[in-house]
Amino acid sequence: MNKNELTYLALGDSYTIGEGVQPSENYPHQLVSIMEQYEYDFDSPKIIATTGWTTDELQKGISAAKIEGNTYDLVTLLIGVNNQYRGRSVDNFKEEFSELLDQAIVFAGGDKTRVIVISIPDWGVTAFASQQNVDQQKVAEEITAYNTAKQQISHSKGVHYLDITQEYRQIGAYPENQAADGLHPSGRIYSSWAERLADLVREEIRF
Numbered sequence: 001m002n003k004n005e006l007t008y009l010a011l012g013d014s015y016t017i018g019e020g021v022q023p024s025e026n027y028p029h030q031l032v033s034i035m036e037q038y039e040y041d042f043d044s045p046k047i048i049a050t051t052g053w054t055t056d057e058l059q060k061g062i063s064a065a066k067i068e069g070n071t072y073d074l075v076t077l078l079i080g081v082n083n084q085y086r087g088r089s090v091d092n093f094k095e096e097f098s099e100l101l102d103q104a105i106v107f108a109g110g111d112k113t114r115v116i117v118i119s120i121p122d123w124g125v126t127a128f129a130s131q132q133n134v135d136q137q138k139v140a141e142e143i144t145a146y147n148t149a150k151q152q153i154s155h156s157k158g159v160h161y162l163d164i165t166q167e168y169r170q171i172g173a174y175p176e177n178q179a180a181d182g183l184h185p186s187g188r189i190y191s192s193w194a195e196r197l198a199d200l201v202r203e204e205i206r207f
Helices: 027-037 055-065 081-085 090-107 127-131 136-157 165-171 187-204
Strands: 008-012 046-049 074-077 115-118 160-162
Touching: 008 027, 008 055, 008 090, 027 187, 046 055, 055 090, 074 090, 081 090, 081 136, 090 115, 090 136, 115 136, 115 187, 127 136, 136 160, 136 165, 160 187, 165 187
Parallel strands: 008 046, 008 074, 074 115, 115 160
Antiparallel strands: none
16 A cells, blocks of 8 residues: 555544543544554544534534545544433434434445444443432433434444444443543543454455
């Protein structure tokens, strides 16, 4: 492969930009670094994400980025936690997420095999949730409902779906796996996500 041949678009929210960690520690940058070890030469990832974004806000962010007409070799999409946090309905999420996923497929040049949807982590296991006396069971149930919808839509459109939620529920509560704010994941968690993404890319995607 030629240097800088492959391009990567990461769409999302705080989990994608890596709120609370260095940019080099977020999962898009760690994924690119891992892939380089296997001689996949990616440009620096194009990240369209902001802490607090919901599905409709990500849509606006994509429009503002003025990347319409661009295509990318790899596209990842992780969105939805703020829809749940704000108490929005799953039905509303389904509609907006489906539209976002259609956009992601277009950005992948119509190649559905180059799109990866990532499940929503369960923030109810974090220190922040405990400090706020959050109903962790309620959060878990709602996150599961959102992820079930994401998975069904992803499968219906023929894209990859990566479940990182189950692992996060088991290890996300440990202090070393949380950023300083006690809410967002640490670089160690993002490293795990990047490793799993890299495995999926290497096994399932042909460039």
